[in-house]
Amino acid sequence: MRTLAIVVLVVGVLLTAATWTAGGEHRVLSLAALGLLMVVLPAWAIWFTTGRTIEVHPDRVVVRRRGREVRTFAYDDLVDVRPGIDGSAGAATPEVWNKSVTLIGRTTARKRRGLKVTAQTVESIDPLLLALAPVVARKPELLPHDVHRELFAAYVHELGTSRRRG
Structure with missing residues (x-):
């Protein structure tokens, strides 16, 4: 699970950067949703499984x-x-x-x-x-x-x- 979370985290960081540079009228909302789904949740999963x-x-x-x-x-x-x-x-x-x-x-x-x-x-x-x-x-x-x-x-x-x- 940790490996999968790391992969999703890396992809999430890349997609977050791409979303920011693409612009658009809903850039902030898209960035927040993408960041939560692809960065925050995998980072939490890595933290939760490490050391347990x-x-x-x-x-x-x-x-x-x-x-x-x-x-x-x-x-x-x-x-x-x-x-x-x-x-x-x-x-x-x-x-x-x-x-x-x-x-x-x-x-x-x-x-x-x-x-x-x-x-x-x-x-x-x-x-x-x-x-x-x-x-x-x-x-x-x-x-x-x-x-x-x-x-x-x-x-x-x-x-x-x-x-x-x-």
């Missing part, structure tokens, strides 16, 4: 921004687990479809919070699946929908199969 790491631990997932812990999802505090499939981001991902797991929990203020963990946000999603398997076995209500139960079971089964081969 997701660490998978045996009992929790921790989100850090520039080394500072900003969010923790303890597996015992989860209220919902949603396995899914993300589309490929082109050359940045080796597979057409990538595994993802969305964790839904509650903060100390009882607000619902979610975190989507994908193959693009962690080195491997397998440690998360290994850590969640016993939690889901103890608390099957974390997977309330058949589609999520089946997908999670397939992920864990695939993980066990690949570990036996390797």
